[in-house]
Amino acid sequence: MHGIAFGDDGHLAFVTSSGANTVTVIDGETLEPVADIPVGRTPLAVAYSRAADLVYVANINDEHLSVIDPSSKSAVGKISTERGTVALRFDPEGRFGFIVNQTAGLVSVLDVATNSIVGGTSVVSEPDQVTFTEKFAYIRNLGSNKITMIDRDRLAREQVVVVDVMIGQKPPVDLPAQIGVADMIVPTPTVGSVMIASAPDRSFYYYAEGMMASMGSFQAYKRFPRGILILDRSLQESAPGVYSTFIRPLRSGLCNVPCVVDQPRVVHCFELRVEAAEGEAAAPTGASVTVKYLFDKPRIRPGGDTKLTFRVLDSATGAPVEGLEDILVMIFKKPGVWQRRQRAKEIGDGAYEIVQSFPESGMHMMLVSIPSRGASFLDLPTVDLPVYTDEEGPRW
Amino acid sequence: MVARRHALQRGGTLLSLIALLFGAGIGFPAAAGEGAGEDGQLTPQEQRGRAIYRKGDGGSGGEIRLILSSSKLNMGAAAFPCESCHGSDGEGTEEGGLAPPPIRWRALTNAGRSPVTGRARAGYTPEALRRAIRKGLDPSGSPMHPGMPRYIMSDAQLDDLSAYLRVLGRDSDHDPGVEAHAIRLGSALPLSGPRERMGHAIRGILEAFFQEINQGGGIFGRRLELVVEDSGGDCSGVVAATRRLIENQRVFALIGSFEPVGCDGVAELAAATEVPLIGPTAISPNLSVPPNPQVFYLLASHYEQARVLVEFLATEAEPRLTRLAVIHLEESIHNQATDGVRRPAPLLASTIGYEQAYHPGGLDAPAALEAALDAGAEVVFFFGPSADLLAFARHAEQTGAPLWMVSTGSTLGREAFHLPEGISSRSYLSYPSALPDPRELARMLKMAQRAEVPLESVALQGPAVASGRLLVEGLKQCGRRLSRARLLESLESVRGFTTGLAPPLTYGPNRRIGAMGAYVLRIDREKGELVPVSSWITPRQGER
Numbered sequence: 001m002h003g004i005a006f007g008d009d010g011h012l013a014f015v016t017s018s019g020a021n022t023v024t025v026i027d028g029e030t031l032e033p034v035a036d037i038p039v040g041r042t043p044l045a046v047a048y049s050r051a052a053d054l055v056y057v058a059n060i061n062d063e064h065l066s067v068i069d070p071s072s073k074s075a076v077g078k079i080s081t082e083r084g085t086v087a088l089r090f091d092p093e094g095r096f097g098f099i100v101n102q103t104a105g106l107v108s109v110l111d112v113a114t115n116s117i118v119g120g121t122s123v124v125s126e127p128d129q130v131t132f133t134e135k136f137a138y139i140r141n142l143g144s145n146k147i148t149m150i151d152r153d154r155l156a157r158e159q160v161v162v163v164d165v166m167i168g169q170k171p172p173v174d175l176p177a178q179i180g181v182a183d184m185i186v187p188t189p190t191v192g193s194v195m196i197a198s199a200p201d202r203s204f205y206y207y208a209e210g211m212m213a214s215m216g217s218f219q220a221y222k223r224f225p226r227g228i229l230i231l232d233r234s235l236q237e238s239a240p241g242v243y244s245t246f247i248r249p250l251r252s253g254l255c256n257v258p259c260v261v262d263q264p265r266v267v268h269c270f271e272l273r274v275e276a277a278e279g280e281a282a283a284p285t286g287a288s289v290t291v292k293y294l295f296d297k298p299r300i301r302p303g304g305d306t307k308l309t310f311r312v313l314d315s316a317t318g319a320p321v322e323g324l325e326d327i328l329v330m331i332f333k334k335p336g337v338w339q340r341r342q343r344a345k346e347i348g349d350g351a352y353e354i355v356q357s358f359p360e361s362g363m364h365m366m367l368v369s370i371p372s373r374g375a376s377f378l379d380l381p382t383v384d385l386p387v388y389t390d391e392e393g394p395r396w
Numbered sequence: 397m398v399a400r401r402h403a404l405q406r407g408g409t410l411l412s413l414i415a416l417l418f419g420a421g422i423g424f425p426a427a428a429g430e431g432a433g434e435d436g437q438l439t440p441q442e443q444r445g446r447a448i449y450r451k452g453d454g455g456s457g458g459e460i461r462l463i464l465s466s467s468k469l470n471m472g473a474a475a476f477p478c479e480s481c482h483g484s485d486g487e488g489t490e491e492g493g494l495a496p497p498p499i500r501w502r503a504l505t506n507a508g509r510s511p512v513t514g515r516a517r518a519g520y521t522p523e524a525l526r527r528a529i530r531k532g533l534d535p536s537g538s539p540m541h542p543g544m545p546r547y548i549m550s551d552a553q554l555d556d557l558s559a560y561l562r563v564l565g566r567d568s569d570h571d572p573g574v575e576a577h578a579i580r581l582g583s584a585l586p587l588s589g590p591r592e593r594m595g596h597a598i599r600g601i602l603e604a605f606f607q608e609i610n611q612g613g614g615i616f617g618r619r620l621e622l623v624v625e626d627s628g629g630d631c632s633g634v635v636a637a638t639r640r641l642i643e644n645q646r647v648f649a650l651i652g653s654f655e656p657v658g659c660d661g662v663a664e665l666a667a668a669t670e671v672p673l674i675g676p677t678a679i680s681p682n683l684s685v686p687p688n689p690q691v692f693y694l695l696a697s698h699y700e701q702a703r704v705l706v707e708f709l710a711t712e713a714e715p716r717l718t719r720l721a722v723i724h725l726e727e728s729i730h731n732q733a734t735d736g737v738r739r740p741a742p743l744l745a746s747t748i749g750y751e752q753a754y755h756p757g758g759l760d761a762p763a764a765l766e767a768a769l770d771a772g773a774e775v776v777f778f779f780g781p782s783a784d785l786l787a788f789a790r791h792a793e794q795t796g797a798p799l800w801m802v803s804t805g806s807t808l809g810r811e812a813f814h815l816p817e818g819i820s821s822r823s824y825l826s827y828p829s830a831l832p833d834p835r836e837l838a839r840m841l842k843m844a845q846r847a848e849v850p851l852e853s854v855a856l857q858g859p860a861v862a863s864g865r866l867l868v869e870g871l872k873q874c875g876r877r878l879s880r881a882r883l884l885e886s887l888e889s890v891r892g893f894t895t896g897l898a899p900p901l902t903y904g905p906n907r908r909i910g911a912m913g914a915y916v917l918r919i920d921r922e923k924g925e926l927v928p929v930s931s932w933i934t935p936r937q938g939e940r
Binding site: 009010011050051052054071094095111112113114156239 | 502541567614617869872873876877
């Protein structure tokens with residue numbers, strides 16, 4: 001088995017070979033191996049510390065970490081540990097290394113400034129992974145549904161301060177077949193929170209630092225999560241006043257892009273036309289018909305039935321369209337609590353009618369949709385219908 | 397290893413011969429990555445490039461200007477040197493919504509993608525780099541983020557900058573005093589003359605401290621080496637010794653140097669050469685506004701101590717004392733102290749009824765006392781040599797005036813116990829430090845014993861060790877890639893750092909006094925002790 005770490009600004013790859021007990025150094029440009037460094041027994045986890053500019057290797061079956069200098073490509077030291085180190089990672093600055101020992105049930109913290117262990121915690125149950133947010137190092141415990149957090153700020157004062165939080169129901173060991181190597185606790189783009197995946201629970205949990213439990217959970221839809229990768233698609237200001245992000249449209253066609261700004265409160269819908277990819281059938285590009293209402297300011301009183309007629313015309317030729325059987329008419333009283341829908345009846349010559357009664361006075365609206373011609377309610381002209389008694393008179 | 401280095405050097409010489417023969421600037425030195433200079437130092441061209449990178453300083457090539465495209469503002473490049481956005485190591489920074497990318501050579505010459513816009517770009521060629529710096533276009537021809545200025549510089553200056561970019565962040569790009577396995581630190585101490593005991597005591601304890609650090613493997617694999625130059629104890633001596641440390645010994649930073657009262661020269665030299673000076677041994681820091689960015693003092697100056705005293709008298713003392721008089725010797729630290737009385741007085745409704753400055757030998761105690769009493773003063777702040785203070789106190793005692801006396805503890809020192817009885821029971825002194833934590837004191841004792849260094853003066857040697865701890869903390873936060881600029885940055889981010897031998901230290905971008913406050917003490921003649929009557933007081937509204 002192999003672990004990989006990159007040093008020297010990504011120019012060199014350090015690859016452990018657990019069977020051969022070596023670390024192979026590979027040149028990132030030529031992809032050729034340039035050195036083979038013997039280390040301890042069963043090296044697997046390997047990590048580069050930016051602060052120290054050194055590569056550290058965890059030897060599972062040995063009682064030390066091996067320290068490699070990328071510039072000389074040789075082993076330059078050892079750090080005593082207990083046997084059983086399965087994971088080794090540095091915080092983003094590279095100053096503190098977290099040595100995760102699954103068999104001993106121990107996580108130790110290494111300060112690379114002095115290459116000494118500053119402390120550790122055994123408040124863990126078969127730990128196997130460590131990941132970081134700005135404030136904490138998160139340790140995943142296989143034997144428990146708790147995550148263990150180490151306060152990063154205190155480490156500079158040589159204090160290992162530990163908090164554990166229960167997340168979800170079942171520990172990972174309940175489903176050993178689903179235990180993998182990908183990160184199961186991952187920081188979100190918002191500061192101070194993580195997403196945690198649980199295979200036995202078939203769920204993801206959202207945890208915000210400072211709380212004693214997760215804030216919510218997401219379904220994995222009956223699947224067993226094996227890892228999490230978060231794609232940050234937040235809008236970024238790429239030029240003064242210009243905000244951008246990436247999306248990947250799945251289909252061609254005309255889309256609405258609703259955009260909400262919190263402060264000041266602005267809601268706006270953009271239109272986005274996605275061109276068809278080569279070979280993809282073109283999606284319908286809007287309605288092929290239009291509607292002409294055959295009444296003008298009808299006098300409608302609440303109570304009795306009112307007949308309303310309209311003609312459907314082809315958008316291109318202007319000719320009346322006969323034989324449509326799926327015309328749906330919606331009438332609602334603004335703001336929309338009362339509404340009725342019905343199919344229109346063909347009366348000949350491209351004209352169609354409905355009969356509607358209006359129980360109450362008020363301003364109403366009539367909309368027509370013809371799905372077979374690609375016309376939704378908003379694609380065709382609408383008309384306002386004021387309804388009032390003689391006493392009330394028109395109020396609009 | 398050695399053979400390889402020689403080959404590089406030879407290659408370097410060959411190239412410059414070619415340059416001479418063909419008479420034209422080569423444009424880009426062919427050796428990539430390693431600086432082709434002697435002993436892993438920067439070549440003159442790289443040094444010129446570094447001055448451009450760090451300070452926008454065009455040197456003899458003339459002023460470099462820039463245009464900020466968003467505002468079409470044309471200004472000198474010193475306002476926006478490359479370093480300020482791209483980092484002292486070219487590692488990039490992230491601040492205020494901007495994310496100027498890393499620009500070390502490998503990052504530049506490889507193809508990349510902007511993390512902000514996602515736009516891909518090809519790797520930079522020499523031509524593309526010129527175009528980027530001058531026109532703000534990336535190698536694929538797209539405009540770069542408007543935050544990147546367009547620089548107006550000559551071809552020669554561009555070549556110098558490019559030469560430096562090749563070595564930026566690599567081993568040859570380092571400050572003096574930093575080597576693969578050692579960091580050289582200097583201290584200007586009196587090893588001869590009337591203060592030699594103090595000098596030797598401080599040297600001894602610093603050496604003991606460094607020895608302990610080195611036994612643990614040093615910091616990021618580098619041991620700390622102390623170089624001491626004899627200052628003789630006077631101002632000109634200390635300045636000369638400091639100069640020798642910087643120019644001849646080429647130390648990385650200075651620590652614990654002894655700074656005589658009123659001697660500005662050391663701080664000025666440190667500022668001019670941009671060499672950090674950590675924890676100078678001083679009775680009172682030399683202050684300036686804004687503070688000298690290179691010098692990190694541990695303890696409060698007389699200015700802050702005076703402020704603490706005024707606040708204490710007005711808010712906590714029994715009885716409250718708000719009618720003040722100030723008598724001071726016309727000399728730096730005493731003037732400083734007087735400023736410290738003037739500043740908070742109006743805020744606390746304390747009034748200064750009488751103020752007198754006297755010259756050495758010119759103190760007329762009776763006249764001053766009478767004038768102060770006439771002005772209705774309840775308490776006299778006396779800032780001057782202990783002999784003058786005692787003379788004034790004796791006179792006050794004789795007249796039986798119910799006056800309180802207040803001063804800074806360091807000027808009076810042991811003489812406090814020679815104050816006449818009455819005045820002594822109506823005196824307050826400021827003390828800008830804390831009693832050492834007993835465990836830390838024991839630790840320091842053990843360290844001194846192991847190194848066979850006598851523990852002569854906890855008051856001096858304690859702060860020296862505290863400075864050492866502060867330095868080590870700063871070095872640890874820098875990481876292996878060490879530079880003076882990064883050391884300043886990491887010291888500036890120190891907050892509430894406890895050494896056990898000084899009060900908790902906090903620094904900031906505009907703050908260079910670590911423990912900004914003091915205790916107020918009264919004199920217990922019977923027990924021969926100075927007793928705290930207040931908790932740690934920080935002057936209101938914090939720093940100057």
